[in-house]
Amino acid sequence: MSNIHPTAIVDPAAHVDSTVTVGPYAVIGPHVRIAARTSIGPHCVIEGHTSIGEDNRIFQFASLGGVPQDKKYAGEPTRLEIGHRNTIREFCTFNLGTVQDRGVTSIGDDNWIMAYVHIAHDCVVGNQTILANNATLAGHVQLGDWVIVGGLTGVHQFSRIGAHAMAGFASHISQDVPPFMMVDGNPLAVRGLNVEGLRRRGFSAERITAIKQAYRVLYRQGLTLEASIAAMSALIEEHPHAAADISQLRDFVAASQRGIAR
Template sequence: MNEPRIHPSAVVEPGARLAAGVQVGAFCYIGNDVEVGENTVFGPHCSVQGPTRIGRDNRFIGHCAIGGEPQDKKFHGEHVELEIGDRNLFREFCTINRGTGTGGGITRIGNDNWLLAYTHVAHDCMVGNHCVFSNNATLAGHVEIGNHVILSGFAGIHQFCRVGAHAFIGMGALVNGDVPPFVMVAQDGYGRPRGINSEGLKRRGFDADRIGAIKRAYRALYMSGASLEESRAKLAELASGSDDARAFLEFIDAGERPLLR
């Protein structure tokens, strides 16, 4: 049995549960009601507060603050949680907060994500799989991030916004509306759509036909000059022949915040 390896200077509370192969570095703190899966590694000076569940094969490089109380004045000590999946990488000084009692009660991060230095995930956020958050990227509370999303350095996402799968948010862009799947956003005061993430889609195996259909959906939504309702009607036509155009339409229909246009 590969027992956990805990540095003598680390503090692991009795209520923490560490699986086989877990490594806890110097000056770490692992609190009560923290569960850590196999082969997860904590570098020096990390802290993990519970209730938090962390999967297997994650790496916390150092000075990460994980599972802290939400930064929300409405929080009054309710039972709220953080859930992290498998094979994620968290670089230096990442901060990830638990949920709130009025916001669903849980913050959730999926699998195979890279969160680089000084990134922040606030309370009640939902992050998918295979995302990359570059240095200083920040999510406010209640943000939803789809799969394969890239946030460039210093990007900021406003509370309650959604970012669809395969979207790309440019450096320093401030997003204050929902971003549909596949769309690129560039800085212009607040971020504005600037085409689709063609290069990223090619790297993930999207063929020319799929990318062409996504471009037609983008043009219908952003370049036709039509109203949102007129654009929705056009997207409905395109959706009959393209699952990706349907993803555009379903994303719009599910939103509560204004669409970023």
């Protein structure tokens, strides 16, 4: 195909749509599937059981679908799944999953992933996230939709970051970050709500006010975690227009295994 550079090595068993562009010296393995209009930059290596959706832009020197950096990995046919319309910049490394977890590392749609980002085995990245340069996700990390992770930030294995949360530059995240929060530092601290982010995403003033009340219940009233969860349940009845938002925050906190960032 004319849109695959002659120096690229594409295994004949790979499923590459005819509209995909592959740059010079890229290497694509036999178990790779790449959907329409995705572009693969020069010197990229895409291997393993990796599927890539439509309209992605993958820049030079990215390494996708490499074996997990996990000593327990024994060659099992685990997977990497990447959705649609993602931008993946230079030198990113995304690994396959492991059989000790769900067996798949997954990245959703419309994510903006900057240079040198590492996404380890079994991570789940939602949609519309931003991962700045050198952000590092250890194994089994989960990011909700619209999460922003600042540059040089490290996220400890099994940690979760809830939807619409934002982590500042060079943060050390070793506990769960609830939805809507802004955090930064080492040790990590919650600095407030990501109000500007919510406004940009079309949250009404009434919804933001209700989320602020839930935030105060969780962080400003000196309640135990159990009491905070009960109080947020009461808020759901008081603010039906924001019931889904408060429920999301309450349920995230209630399900935390690592404890939440304070």
